[in-house]
Amino acid sequence: MLARLVVILALALLAARPAGAQGFAGLGSTAAAEGFATPSPDTRLSFPRDHGPHPDFRIEWWYLTANLTGPDGTDYGVQWTLFRTALALGEAEGWASPQIWMGHAAATTPQHHYFAERLARGGIGQAGVHSDPFEAWIDGWQMAGEDFDSLRLTARGAEFAYDLTLSAEGPLVLQGVNGYSVKSADGQASHYYSQPHYRIEGTLTLPSGPVAVSGQGWLDREWSSQPLAADQTGWDWFSLSFDSGAHLMGFRLRGARGDFTSGTWIAPDGSATPLAPGAFQAAPLELADVAGRQIPIRWRVTLPERGLDVEVSPLNRQSWMGTRFPYWEGPVRVTGSHAGRGYLEMTGYE
Template identity: 65%
Template sequence: MNVKALLLALLLPFAASAQGFAGLGTDAEGFAVPQPNPQFSFPADHGAHPDYRIEWWYITANMTGPDGTPYGLQWTLFRSAMAPETRAGWDDPQLWMGHAAVTTPDAHFVTERLARGGIGQAGVTADPFAAWIDDWQMTGFDDARLTASGPDFAYDVNLTATGPLVFQGIDGYSVKSAAGQASYYYSQPFYELSGTLTLPDGDVPVTGTAWLDREWSSQPLGDNQTGWDWFSLSFDDGAKMMGFRLRQTDDQNFTSATWIDADGTATPYSDGAFNAAPLATTTVAGRDVPTQWQVTLPDRGIDVTVAAINPQAWMDTSVPYWEGPVTVTGSHGGQGYLEMTGYE
């Protein structure tokens, strides 16, 4: 297989759909589909689920350097399947993609890796936990080490979980549309972080917090959904919130949220309880992208402005999207991360 053919085989499952991000609204025939009342089993469910079409291990972090400068970090491993099975060798239908990024107030560094399953280049083992693509690694789960590098940046950080796993939606069954599309979705939003960023001007020691999202499905979007705006917010009082809106072709949105108490107690909120409305847009990579939002969850007294630390945090990858750290002001202060997909 020549290089061009290999790249085409790797990229098509991620980029071939007009539905939005990673073809998530396309047909799931032949793959397993999430069902209500999931029964998770750990550590096994920290590992891969090759009978589902799409899966990710997704870490974002808010950090500060010694002088108080804010930084953001992203480490993501995506798995996409052409068939619900695994095989040894180059004809394995499991495909892998990695994204790594560091965001500063004036720069956004991003890089990507692509791999084919079956040859050891990328994968995940559950016990002991390890996730990797080439030399990027996450080793360990409750106490983890995270590494990645690109042409002009690198990071090596340690993560320590200080709270429980949080199951999004109803016990980890996260509904994504009025038609009932769903995923299995849980998070570890209680990581404490310390380590080192390597930037063009040198090494920067950092401390902060990190949030891991684990999600897998085969068709989590409806065929009328074009992308999403996803927020993970950590408030100064120790509470946290995950919320998203899925944009539809009829200009309506489907929303979902989870309120997370400081002790990890989670309360899910179904469509309509959470709202996110753009307040300001920025021209990013030739398109208008919302980079300041009003986010509300009235049941918890949340009415905050969420603003990008660096509005130009564009992920110029095979499947392009916006991802970066944010500040939170208003009824509650805090920080977090924002991801926006499907902006053409």
Template identity: 75%
Template sequence: MRVRLLLALLSLVSTLIAAPLRAQGYAGLGSTAAQGFATPERGVPLVFPRDHGPHPDYRIEWWYLTANLTGPDGTPYGIQWTLFRSALAPGEARGWQSPQIWMGHAAATSATDHHFAERLARGGIGTAGVKTAPFEAWIDDWRMAGDDGLSNLTLTARGAEFAYDLRLSALGPIVLQGDRGYSVKSADGQASYYYSQPHYRIEGTLTLPSGPVTVTGQGWLDREWSSQPLAADQSGWDWFSLSFDDGARLMGFRLRGTRGDFTSGTWIAADGTATPLSPGALRAEPLEWRTASGHRVPVRWRLTLADHDLDVTIAALNPSAWMGTRFSYWEGPVTVSGNRNGRGYLEMTGYD
């Protein structure tokens, strides 16, 4: 009886934790549920290491790392590590009075397999959180930890069929996205605070059902927080983080809405100099669609950016890289070919 009661309570807690996340979903990020929360303002400087930590007066926030890795035999892999914070109300409190909800997603992807896992936790009781001195982000036994400036990190996560233990070293500067970290997401002016560390060199071990693999590669960390980053008519996004063989990088996104698409991003030169893109400068055209876990998604794209003479094709390493989590999406490594070559990551949300 006690076992059944415990299972029932755990199920109830899981439902209560997941419900607001599902309610916000992707279209929900443009809802009026942001009332009472803080909103980003243009011209407010980001301050480090303070802004590596949480911002509980904002409704949503994430610490989002993706990496393109290679095994000793040249086999390509990708991994994802994400910690989401979602608030039921602004502010923080101790224990179960905390209005903060935490969710973790982790994945490991190859050309033939895609493994993912999810964690849920309530804030205030120590099972999940972020601190800055020194930096540590965690949920259960998943950890991203390092120095105050995010220059050197260790990264661990595990699921039923995968695990990884990685070491990251930044070889370039942090990049402030948009207007010095103020990233506009719609013609109506919705925005987030957004910065990245796109210059990580990575080494470590990836463990798959076939056994451990020594891997090396490059990683990209995104940090973003807001309260209503989408307009009411926007239902999802296509987000690209691309690292080219010549050292340049591109962050670009397409937000889909009934009034048309909104695209923007940042061009990052090989020396780390960042140039924000004007809305509409980046053109993202789906070329091929596939069905992944019952969802039809574009897995090959043409991206063009006239200002930087860019004309490339983006192709998914594994078209089936669907994250079947409580609110689901597609996320996986991609290859870049055309007048520039490289690797990167693609995230697509809001596809039914």
């Protein structure tokens, strides 16, 4: 009970800061980032080391989304995310640890969206990450394996559970330039890489019972200390996998001075080409009432240099994560010049 109270209080203090001065969930706060490490374009990522935590940086996450299909052809979506946030520099044992962990898990069907949240304090064994062999956990939720190419993923909420195996069928992808991903005209950035090539099989358990599922997964790893500019209020992030075998990661960061967009084109062989700021374009086509908010749930996404002009539509419009920092997160379908499936995350819609 004490652990939960400590974590809730810390998160509440972060959330109490004016949104316009810090961006979504405090990610644009210059004051909070003071003293922490800053991403550098000269850094070269190293594995398996960088699969693990980076306590010199204030914020990071391990984030898996999956498009799955059942035996009868029904489509499903699954999300698993572990966040680490440092309240102060340095390490300490037990309750003195400044590390706060937060886990989100979700399962989406065409009719329902289920989600759960877990909170933990670092230093007491309730949550953490090891790089080799890889293990990320919070309470009973776990992503683990001998290496990053072969993982088992588990989570359980009040109305859903899943137990999935992930097998990489392609290389890791460094986002931006060598894993240095710029997020604003002011130069805010993160270290960012992905594994968009997971083949997934396992069991998804819903109120109606267990379902054998299979499909594709995309895992993102990102860390920074201030990934947003102070005026950026949120983002629209797309991870799209096309029937051709190519992939596209693109994001639109919304700010008082206009949008900042960027992304990466990933060829079927896994080779990645970073996109120049502004090359990726995403425009809302339709708004829907979601949790009392107007959310852009249907989009036109264009990338002229690749001949891409597609419509992105949700499997379930009501894919709202009613967590302490609420956001929209769900599986999407892609039609137009390229066909495929993917995931869409939208934050900062108050």
